[in-house]
Amino acid sequence: xxxxxxxxxxxxxxxxxxxxxxxxxxxxxxxxxxxxxxxxxxxxxxxxxxxxxxxxxxxxxxxxxxxxxxxxxxxxxxxxxxxxxxxxxxxxxxxxxxxxxxxxxxxxxxxxxxxxxxxxxxxxxxxxxxxxxxxxxxxxxxxxxxxxxxxxxxxxxxxxxxxxxxxxxxxxxxxxxxxxxxxxxxxxxxxxxxxxxxxxxxxxxxxxxxxxxxxxxxxxxxxxxxxxxxxxxxxxxxxxxxxxxxxxxxxxxxxxxxxxxxxxxxxxxxxxxxxxxxxxxxxxxxxxxxxxxxxxxxxxxxxxxxxxxxxxxxxxxxxxxxxxxxxxxxxxxxxxxxxxxxxxxxxxxxxxxxxxxxxxxxxxxxxxxxxxxxxxxxxxxxxxxxxxxxxxxxxxxxxxxxxxxxxxxxxxxxxxxxxxxxxxxxxxxxxxxxxxxxxxxxxxxxxxxxxxxxxxxxxxxxxxxxxxxxxxxxxxxxxxxxxxxxxxxxxxxxxxxxxxxxxxxxxxxxxxxxxxxxxxxxxxxxx
Amino acid sequence: xxxxxxxxxxxxxxxxxxxxxxxxxxxxxxxxxxxxxxxxxxxxxxxxxxxxxxxxxxxxxxxxxxxxxxxxxxxxxxxxxxxxxxxxxxxxxxxxxxxxxxxxxxxxxxxxxxxxxxxxxxxxxxxxxxxxxxxxxxxxxxxxxxxxxxxxxxxxxxxxxxxxxxxxxxxxxxxxxxxxxxxxxxxxxxxxxxxxxxxxxxxxxxxxxxxxxxxxxxxxxxxxxxxxxxxxxxxxxxxxxxxxxxxxxxxxxxxxxxxxxxxx
Numbered sequence: 010x011x012x013x014x015x016x017x018x019x020x021x022x023x024x025x026x027x028x029x030x031x032x033x034x035x036x037x038x039x040x041x042x043x044x045x046x047x048x049x050x051x052x053x054x055x056x057x058x059x060x061x062x063x064x065x066x067x068x069x070x071x072x073x074x075x076x077x078x079x080x081x082x083x084x085x086x087x088x089x090x091x092x093x094x095x096x097x098x099x100x101x102x103x104x105x106x107x108x109x110x111x112x113x114x115x116x117x118x119x120x121x122x123x124x125x126x127x128x129x130x131x132x133x134x135x136x137x138x139x140x141x142x143x144x145x146x147x148x149x150x151x152x153x154x155x156x157x158x159x160x161x162x163x164x165x166x167x168x169x170x171x172x173x174x175x176x177x178x179x180x181x182x183x184x185x186x187x188x189x190x191x192x193x194x195x196x197x198x199x200x201x202x203x204x205x206x207x208x209x210x211x212x213x214x215x216x217x218x219x220x221x222x223x224x225x226x227x228x229x230x231x232x233x234x235x236x237x238x239x240x241x242x243x244x245x246x247x248x249x250x251x252x253x254x255x256x257x258x259x260x261x262x263x264x265x266x267x268x269x270x271x272x273x274x275x276x277x278x279x280x281x282x283x284x285x286x287x288x289x290x291x292x293x294x295x296x297x298x299x300x301x302x303x304x305x306x307x308x309x310x311x312x313x314x315x316x317x318x319x320x321x322x323x324x325x326x327x328x329x330x331x332x333x334x335x336x337x338x339x340x341x342x343x344x345x346x347x348x349x350x351x352x353x354x355x356x357x358x359x360x361x362x363x364x365x366x367x368x369x370x371x372x373x374x375x376x377x378x379x380x381x382x383x384x385x386x387x388x389x390x391x392x393x394x395x396x397x398x399x400x401x402x403x404x405x406x407x408x409x410x411x412x413x414x415x416x417x418x419x420x421x422x423x424x425x426x427x428x429x430x431x432x433x434x435x436x437x438x439x440x441x442x443x444x445x446x447x448x449x450x451x452x453x454x455x456x457x458x459x460x461x462x463x464x465x466x467x468x469x470x471x472x473x474x475x476x477x478x479x480x481x482x483x484x485x486x487x488x489x490x491x492x493x494x495x496x497x498x499x500x501x502x503x504x505x506x507x508x509x510x511x512x513x514x515x516x517x518x519x520x521x522x523x524x525x526x527x528x529x530x531x532x533x534x535x536x
Numbered sequence: 537x538x539x540x541x542x543x544x545x546x547x548x549x550x551x552x553x554x555x556x557x558x559x560x561x562x563x564x565x566x567x568x569x570x571x572x573x574x575x576x577x578x579x580x581x582x583x584x585x586x587x588x589x590x591x592x593x594x595x596x597x598x599x600x601x602x603x604x605x606x607x608x609x610x611x612x613x614x615x616x617x618x619x620x621x622x623x624x625x626x627x628x629x630x631x632x633x634x635x636x637x638x639x640x641x642x643x644x645x646x647x648x649x650x651x652x653x654x655x656x657x658x659x660x661x662x663x664x665x666x667x668x669x670x671x672x673x674x675x676x677x678x679x680x681x682x683x684x685x686x687x688x689x690x691x692x693x694x695x696x697x698x699x700x701x702x703x704x705x706x707x708x709x710x711x712x713x714x715x716x717x718x719x720x721x722x723x724x725x726x727x728x729x730x731x732x733x734x735x736x737x738x739x740x741x742x743x744x745x746x747x748x749x750x751x752x753x754x755x756x757x758x759x760x761x762x763x764x765x766x767x768x769x770x771x772x773x774x775x776x777x778x779x780x781x782x783x784x785x786x787x788x789x790x791x792x793x794x795x796x797x798x799x800x
Contacts, residue, residue: 255760263686311687320733321760350764352730357767361729369728386661386725436766443771446780446788453789506798516765517772523764 010038010091013441018094020448025097026065029054033062037072037089044077044084063087068126070237096240098444098518103243107168114151114159117141119168119238127172127235130160164192167242172235241281248526252342255349256316256323263304264312268323270297271337282533284340290331321345340530347433347527350520354436355404362387363395367404367427375408375424396425404432430531437524444517451510458503465500468492575602579610583620583634590623590633663709664722669731671695671703672756694735694753697723723754733757770797 015038023031036052037043045063049056066072071093077083100123108116117137122128134156141151163169170192249272257265274297275286295309304312313335316324322341328334348371356364365385370376376384382392399405410422455462471488492500582599583591591599597607611634614620622632672695679693701719704710726732732754739751766772770793771780780786788794 251761258758258762259760261680261686308685311685315686315690346761349759349761353761353764354767354772357763358773364730365725365728368730372728384721384724385728386665386721388658439772439777440766442777442780443766443769446771446791447769449782449788450791450794502799509798513765513769516768518765520765 011438011441013438013445014091014095015039017098017441017445017448018091020445020452021094021097024448024452026062029058030062030065033059034066034071034089034094037066037087038091038094042075042078042086042088044086046084048087069093070126093240095441095521098514099522101515102247102518103238103240106243106246107163111159111162113141114156115163118156118160118163122169122236122238127237129232129235130157133236134160164236167192168239169236170239172237174233244522244526245276245281247522248339248343251346251523252323252337252339255321255342255346259321260315260319263302264316266299266302267294267309267312267316268337270294270299271324271335273297275337284530284534285325285336285338288327288334288336291333291335292331294335295332340534343523343527343530344429346523348429350523351429351432351436355399359395359398362391363399366392366395367399370405370425370427371429375426377422377424381425400425403435430528433524433527437521437528440517440521440524444514444521447510447514447517451507454503454506454510458499461496461499461503464496465492575600575606576610576613578602579607580614580619583614584636586633586635588635590635592631592633596634660710661722661725664704665725665729667704667707667709668700668719668722669726669756671700672726672732672754676756690755694755697752697754700754720752723752726754730759731756770794 015035018038019031019035022034026034032052032054033048036048040051043051045056045059048063049059052059054062063072066089067074070090072087072089074085074087077086103123104116104120107119111118114137117140118133121133121136121140134153137156138151138153141156145151160169249269253265253269253272256268271286271289271294274289274293278287291310291313294313295306298304298309310333313324313326313333317326317335322338322345325336325338325341326333327336352364352368352371355367362385366381366387369381369385373380373384378393378396381396382389385392387395396405400407404427406426406428408424408426409416410424411417412420412422468488468491472485475484475488578600579596579602582596593604593607593611596611597604600607602610611620615622618637620634621637622634624632675695676693679689682689682692684692697716697720700723701714701716704714704719723732723734727734735753736750737753738749740749770791771777774780774791774793776786780788780791782788
């Protein structure tokens, strides 16, 4: 866990959970596993606040507990998980994916779960139904069953999983997958429709609400079964999406559909940490192609051969049975994507000629100064300048090969080289710093315009109450004019800036995801 | 008698494994050296032996065992008689190599087709680069639009290095004659630009453009990803990224690049 990651985690915790949780969280991140007393003493916060912060962190999976190091009798130790906290950055992407796959219902389910960490199925269903009903027109509402069916679909495709039960004896939390009923939807008796929340009817329904509160307390048969979002599954989905879009831009739409089919078929059979999917025969692929892509069998074979022959090596052939056994090379695809990312960064930052030198060094591994100039066809002076700039940014390294034991400079080979893995790690840290900078800037801009924002909020509240109580148009316009035109413009530009910073954070997060997957995949391969 | 003929400069004295050999100098070269003394003859001999690569003054000194001042005087003398010439080397701009007047300097000295008067012709290389890329790209597009089976599409989007060479020659943008290897170095730079990929196939000896039974095929490709997210933010391109800290002189709150980018 590096300084940049700690800074980013602090910012994210502060935004989502407040300053107390941020303090405890960053303290835990910096000092590793600690028991409750030590946390209280070192951070200087009262014990009940520490307990509450730890509860919040644990509910969201950012902190876990384990037996103390000194043995079974010692107090429980708590450890914060940096990766999980950094995952907060990716929440918008998860919600958007759920929306594309399962429309609004799915989107709201995931959003509610992400906000609350762990929830029972019945409470999720009720909350989502209420929210959906609230957004619909008058007189329509959502049946609970519809929400339940979307929920079951999400569980079937492993996007949601049960939280593992915590045993009485503190042995440490088991992983969710080790629990056999991980993806089992409980049979719940949930009948009813979503209720629309009306602000004006609160007074009238006072007696009614007490009765309603009693009925809401009824148990639905799934107490104690909590659900959480399965982040690993979402990450696999993102990885597949990136590979498919890379194939689409390199080759064509049909090839990307074939790769999509292959990845879909191996979703459940391949372990998340495999370097390539299970072997699929061409016959199976042919049968599973989507109905609107009716290509004939020989054409499919041709496409598969082209995919195998492509220098990017997305797909590989492992055998000839069943019309040819094909695998998707996940690790190679990630390596190529990471390399393309590095090249794109060099190109945008230093120009296309430096990018040419960078790509040249990636291909040829080690080159002398003269060879770089010759291959890249760049005049000597400029090539030297570019190489030294790249070296000062640590993108290019110098390898010395002495000819004589005394390492005399005139008798040593100096070779330029690029180390892809180290460069990827370095860029990952840059990404973390960039996101932290963007968040800092956003908070700064909000703080600068705090007075203006408060004023506009007050005006909106006045307007809303006036409208609800049925005011005349003159009163409304009078209230509106309390904000002057330049202030309105300032507010508009502030909104525009904040949106831009937000979307930039999401874009950098895409780079973070790609680089992190590549680093993790390489670490698994070399272990 | 032998010595007199030698002195008059009509015979060359050579040594081989079995003893001394005498060779008659033809009249023309004999007249050239008339009036020059032995040292000059020695120097001339050495330069002749160096062929088209030429010889540097320091090597000259080693080979002839003459002091520097002598060598320089002789070289100046020979140059004024238009028997030798000095050619500037492209590798080290201060170095001069000497060769016979009517000898064409070797490629390693002048740098070949890409150098004109010791200057690397960057614009020429750039123009060739773009022309080759356009040719390959249009070929790939034609292949893609033909809507045939994918195998045929891909094979027809390939161009051999020979085809590209013919196209460039016909374009006539080059004043110098370019060989197929020259075109291949240009195509290699396109590979390093990430715009083109290459495969090698086995070809029958004798088919046009094949070298040692192989042919190189090139085709234009699309990039596999869009410019990555990091470079869409000012931080990704910032030249002072490493000096930026919250609360410092350069910080995210006061970053002028961010202000410009937000107001865009």
